[in-house]
Structures are given as C-alpha cells and as structure tokens.
Amino acid sequence: MALGKNYDGQSCALASALEVIGERWTLLIVRDALYGVRRFGDFQAHLDIPKAVLSQRLSTLVAAGVLERRRYQETPPRDEYVVTPVGQELWLPVLALAQWGERHLSTRGPHRLFHHVTCGGRLEPTSYCRTCGGLVTLAEVEMRPGPGLAGDTRQDQVSLALRTPHRMLDPIP
Numbered sequence: 326m327a328l329g330k331n332y333d334g335q336s337c338a339l340a341s342a343l344e345v346i347g348e349r350w351t352l353l354i355v356r357d358a359l360y361g362v363r364r365f366g367d368f369q370a371h372l373d374i375p376k377a378v379l380s381q382r383l384s385t386l387v388a389a390g391v392l393e394r395r396r397y398q399e400t401p402p403r404d405e406y407v408v409t410p411v412g413q414e415l416w417l418p419v420l421a422l423a424q425w426g427e428r429h430l431s432t433r434g435p436h437r438l439f440h441h442v443t444c445g446g447r448l449e450p451t452s453y454c455r456t457c458g459g460l461v462t463l464a465e466v467e468m469r470p471g472p473g474l475a476g477d478t479r480q481d482q483v484s485l486a487l488r489t490p491h492r493m494l495d496p497i498p
Contacts, residue, residue: 345385345386345389345391346386346391346415348382348385350372350374350378350379350382351382351385351386352415352419352422353372353374354368354372354374354379354382354383354386355386355391355408355412355415355419356419356423357371357372357483358392358406358407358408358412359408359412359413359415359416359419359463359493359494360468360483360487360491360493360497361491361492361493361494361495361496361497362483362497363405363406363407363496363497364403364405364406365379365380365383365404365406367481367482367483367497368383368406370481370482370483371479371481371482371483371484383406386406386412387406389411390409390411390412391408391409391411391412391415392406392407392408392409392412393406393407393408393409394406395407408494413463413494416452416463416493417450417451417452420439420448420450420452421450421451423436423437424450425450427471427473431473433472433473433475434471434472434473435471435472435473436470436471436473436474437468437469437470437471437474437487438468438469438470438471439466439467439468439469439493440466440467440468440469441454441456441457441459441461441465441466441467442465442466442467442492443457443465444456444457448461448466452466463493463494464492464493464494466492466493467490467491467492467493468487468490468491468492468493469490469491470487470488470489470490474488482497482498483497486498
C-alpha cells in the first residue's frame with residue numbers, strides 16, 4: 326500500500342506543520358535560508374537537490390509564508406528567497422534537531438557551533454546562552470565551523486562561506 330501524500334483527517338497542529346515542512350529537503354532549505362542562502366542556484370549547489378524538487382519546495386514555503394520571494398534583478402528577471410518572521414520561528418526546531426543529530430548520530434562532532442554574538446557563549450538547543458544566561462534571538466547568533474567539518478572538501482560558494490564565522494540571516498555572497 327502506497328503512503329499518502331498528506332495528513333487529511335488529522336486534527337493535529339503537528340500534522341498541519343508537517344504539511345509545510347515535513348517533506349524531504351524542506352528543513353534543509355529552511356536551514357540554509359536561516360544561514361543566509363537566498364538564491365536558487367546557491368540552494369541547489371549547496372544541497373545537491375534536483376532543480377524540480379527545489380522549485381516545488383520553495384513554492385510551498387513561499388505559499389506558507391515561511392519564505393518571501395523578492396526580485397533582485399530585472400534583466401534577466403531573478404528572484405531571491407528571504408526568511409520571513411514566520412520562517413524565523415523555525416530556528417529553534419532546526420537548532421534542536423541539528424544538536425540532537427550531533428549528539429546521537431555524528432561520529433566527528435558538531436558541524437556547526439552556534440554562539441551568542443554579544444558575549445561569545447555557546448547556545449543550548451533552546452537558544453539559551455550558557456555564558457550570560459539569556460535567551461538569544463536569531464539575529465544575535467553567530468555560526469562557527471565545528472570539528473565535524475574537518476575534511477569537508479565541498480567547493481560550492483555556500484560551503485566555502487560557512488567555513489568561517491557567519492552571522493545568521495546575513496546574506497551569503
């Protein structure tokens with residue numbers, strides 16, 4: 326029996342959320358958007374995702390208000406995808422899932438370390454700063470390469486940019 330494509334009949338907020346972000350690749354697209362990836366080609370190169378799948382997932386995220394499509398060039402017409410406040414709310418689940426994966430599934434340690442820009446403290450999965458004791462907003466987070474990135478040979482623009490400290494949401498050139 327084939328699996329259904331949606332959660333019709335479920336009266337559950339989690340099922341509704343999975344309709345938007347539960348398909349394969351979608352949370353990785355959201356993660357990259359939170360990192361500052363904005364352009365279709367950069368998403369495609371960094372994720373190695375088929376173009377048709379990326380296009381469909383971006384359309385779903387735009388329709389749900391997670392991303393906003395903005396024109397950055399008229400000739401030829403080109404758009405970028407910017408995280409909305411609705412999309413920024415996905416930061417905590419993305420952080421918690423990434424840190425869970427690092428604790429239970431990674432043999433080389435964390436790929437990314439998240440720090441509070443103001444005091445330099447490392448963040449807990451709840452975005453709580455160990456050093457100053459504050460709850461840190463996404464705009465106050467700096468991502469740094471972790472030991473799990475050792476030996477990474479990817480050469481796409483996003484991978485190269487993320488090998489140095491980078492403030493969340495700042496566009497990746």
